[in-house]
Amino acid sequence: MQNPIQTSGxxxxxxxxxxxxxxxxxxxxxxTISFAINRGEIFGFLGPxxxxxxxxxxxxxxxxxxxxxxxxIAGQDYIKNPKHVQHLIGVVPDESNLYPELSGFDNLCxxxxxxxxxxxxxxxxARKLLQDFGLEEAAHRKFGGYSKGMxxxxxxxxGIIHNPQxxxxxxxxxxxDVASARQIRKLISDLNSDGTTIFLTTHYIEExxxxxNRIAFIVRGRIARIDTVENLMQLTEGRHIVQFAVSPDSxxxxxxxxxxxxxxxxxxxxxxxxxxxxxxxxxxxxVRLLEDMGAEVSEARKVRPSLEDVFVDITGIExxxxxxxxxxxxxxxxx
Amino acid sequence: MKSWIAFWNILVxxxxxxxxxxxxxxxGLLFPLVWVAMFFIRSGLGFESIPDLLPGVMALSVLFGATxxxxxxxxxxxxxxxxxxxxxAPISLELLMLAKTTGAILFGTINAFVPILIAxxxxxxxxxxxxxxxxxxxxxxxxxxxxGLFIAVSVKEVFEAQTFSNFFxxxxxxxxxxxxxxxSIPLFLRPxxxxxxxxxxxxxxxxxxxxxxxxxxxxxxxxxILFCLFLFFVSLKNVNRKWIT
Ligand SMILES: Nc1ncnc2c1ncn2[C@@H]1O[C@H](COP(=O)(O)OP(=O)(O)O)[C@@H](O)[C@H]1O
Ligand SMILES: [Mg+2]
Numbered sequence: 180m181q182n183p184i185q186t187s188g189x190x191x192x193x194x195x196x197x198x199x200x201x202x203x204x205x206x207x208x209x210x211t212i213s214f215a216i217n218r219g220e221i222f223g224f225l226g227p228x229x230x231x232x233x234x235x236x237x238x239x240x241x242x243x244x245x246x247x248x249x250x251x252i253a254g255q256d257y258i259k260n261p262k263h264v265q266h267l268i269g270v271v272p273d274e275s276n277l278y279p280e281l282s283g284f285d286n287l288c289x290x291x292x293x294x295x296x297x298x299x300x301x302x303x304x305a306r307k308l309l310q311d312f313g314l315e316e317a318a319h320r321k322f323g324g325y326s327k328g329m330x331x332x333x334x335x336x337x338g339i340i341h342n343p344q345x346x347x348x349x350x351x352x353x354x355x356d357v358a359s360a361r362q363i364r365k366l367i368s369d370l371n372s373d374g375t376t377i378f379l380t381t382h383y384i385e386e387x388x389x390x391x392n393r394i395a396f397i398v399r400g401r402i403a404r405i406d407t408v409e410n411l412m413q414l415t416e417g418r419h420i421v422q423f424a425v426s427p428d429s430x431x432x433x434x435x436x437x438x439x440x441x442x443x444x445x446x447x448x449x450x451x452x453x454x455x456x457x458x459x460x461x462x463x464x465x466v467r468l469l470e471d472m473g474a475e476v477s478e479a480r481k482v483r484p485s486l487e488d489v490f491v492d493i494t495g496i497e498x499x500x501x502x503x504x505x506x507x508x509x510x511x512x513x514x
Numbered sequence: 515m516k517s518w519i520a521f522w523n524i525l526v527x528x529x530x531x532x533x534x535x536x537x538x539x540x541x542g543l544l545f546p547l548v549w550v551a552m553f554f555i556r557s558g559l560g561f562e563s564i565p566d567l568l569p570g571v572m573a574l575s576v577l578f579g580a581t582x583x584x585x586x587x588x589x590x591x592x593x594x595x596x597x598x599x600x601x602x603a604p605i606s607l608e609l610l611m612l613a614k615t616t617g618a619i620l621f622g623t624i625n626a627f628v629p630i631l632i633a634x635x636x637x638x639x640x641x642x643x644x645x646x647x648x649x650x651x652x653x654x655x656x657x658x659x660x661x662g663l664f665i666a667v668s669v670k671e672v673f674e675a676q677t678f679s680n681f682f683x684x685x686x687x688x689x690x691x692x693x694x695x696x697x698s699i700p701l702f703l704r705p706x707x708x709x710x711x712x713x714x715x716x717x718x719x720x721x722x723x724x725x726x727x728x729x730x731x732x733x734x735x736x737x738x739i740l741f742c743l744f745l746f747f748v749s750l751k752n753v754n755r756k757w758i759t
Binding site for chain 2: 274337
């Protein structure tokens with residue numbers, strides 16, 4: 180097994196986190212995690228609800244203090260003196276914390292003023308950002324009346340108005356419409372192309388795969404693996420997966436399959452099973468076995484292994500469940 | 515310089531957003547006047563009693579004005595999440611808390627001059643020592659604001675702002691000698707009176723308006739200033755400990 184703690188290698192790191200731990204009463208939200216974020220990269224924290232993603236962001240941005248561990252940002256001891264480093268940091272929290280009673284323009288100007296930017300400059304920047312983000316028309320409407328997608332975009336604008344070196348985004352596309360989400364992903368990669376280092380959290384595997392240079396899988400406060408997307412995808416080479424749509428989709432099916440074909444791996448998903456092998460999977464015998472069991476097979480399909488499979492392998496977490504849980508939590512939180 | 519841009523803009527934003535909000539108008543501005551009008555009518559006193567009443571009314575206006583604004587600039591923003599944005603900014607916690615309380619202090623101070631303006635029309639205020647009264651009013655505003663802050667950051671959860679601040683504002687009307695002398699308060703409650711900065715602040719205002727202060731004015735000033743410093747630094751410690759968890 181590869182060492183999950185990947186240090187920054189020959190690249191210059193902007194943030195170094197070593198053995199960070201944070202407890203809340205009886206839960207250890209973040210459990211001795213270590214990682215480094217390189218200058219110029221997009222680094223992703225991928226993990227289910229309650230994994231410790233927000234807790235980590237809160238600590239790195241100065242809203243929370245760790246119980247132990249060290250953090251260096253741009254070479255400075257961050258825990259001792261967060262105020263010396265905060266001007267380098269931009270933050271987009273999971274829920275917007277802008278002022279509902281102020282207009283989009285006023286919100287941006289106010290945020291800029293917190294970083295000591297003078298009036299003329301902050302107004303110019305606010306106008307430019309509103310334009311870049313397609314929000315000019317809403318510039319003088321109250322933020323409270325914005326749609327969720329617009330709110331998220333303005334929150335990102337507020338997070339970068341002082342030109343931070345690193346931008347933290349906590350689940351930037353969760354809970355907003357598909358079109359806005361796509362726009363936001365584009366914004367994030369454009370920002371990165373312009374030189375901003377990005378740290379984002381997400382529970383969307385495809386998003387992590389598409390956006391990030393490196394990904395950390397985080398589960399129950401621990402980092403299960405950190406690597407580049409390419410290296411993670413390499414783990415799928417030589418894997419053959421076939422998906423069967425089966426009804427009824429009982430859990431016994433997998434037991435029977437692995438008993439009959441010891442070389443195969445099997446896992447149940449709603450509506451069917453995934454069968455995996457290191458060689459090409461022969462479908463015929465499997466279909467016969469399933470039918471002998473009294474199950475009805477409506478489809479058998481070869482699946483290209485994805486980052487999702489790597490994630491499932493490494494963390495043992497069922498991805499469909501992780502999404503559902505997350506959406507529920509999100510809706511509950513907003514009700 | 516950069517910090518002062520932040521300080522100034524926080525203050526201006528709070529004044530714009532909150533000064534004309536209904537709770538500040540009703541609790542901060544109107545309530546003290548209504549309360550006093552009722553008191554005045556029921557007691558059947560004449561206009562000549564106004565200088566005696568004025569210090570209490572002013573203290574009441576400052577107290578309610580300052581704490582009403584504080585409960586939105588600090589408590590309300592803390593309950594929402596916008597306070598986080600301020601904590602993320604590269605401004606020291608001291609300056610940040612000063613910026614967030616200055617709006618309340620100013621509102622409280624301005625509020626004291628509402629009853630004065632009204633009194634000017636119906637009473638003779640020529641005996642008032644303004645050189646003592648103005649600093650006293652400011653000190654009462656500062657100490658009321660910091661006491662409100664102290665309570666807001668001492669409790670475990672940030673309470674429903676208005677309800678909670680009434681929980682301590684109302685008893686203070688009676689405990690701090692605003693309308694009834696401390697000497698008329700039951701003996702067992704008196705230590706509480708002396709543990710509240712408003713008692714001393716009101717005494718100074720009374721001294722400035724009628725010369726009827728009970729304690730030495732120098733002592734009054736000293737005690738209020740010490741209260742202010744104590745409350746502010748304890749509040750800072752609490753913010754640092756409880757809001758950056
Ligand atoms: N303020 C808090 N008090 C108590 N427990 C908390 C607090 N914040 C987070 N937790 C707990 O810490 C764990 C990690 O939470 P969080 O970092 O929000 O996860 P994520 O953002 O990955 O969904 C969860 O079990 C959560 O319940
Ligand atoms: Mg989270």
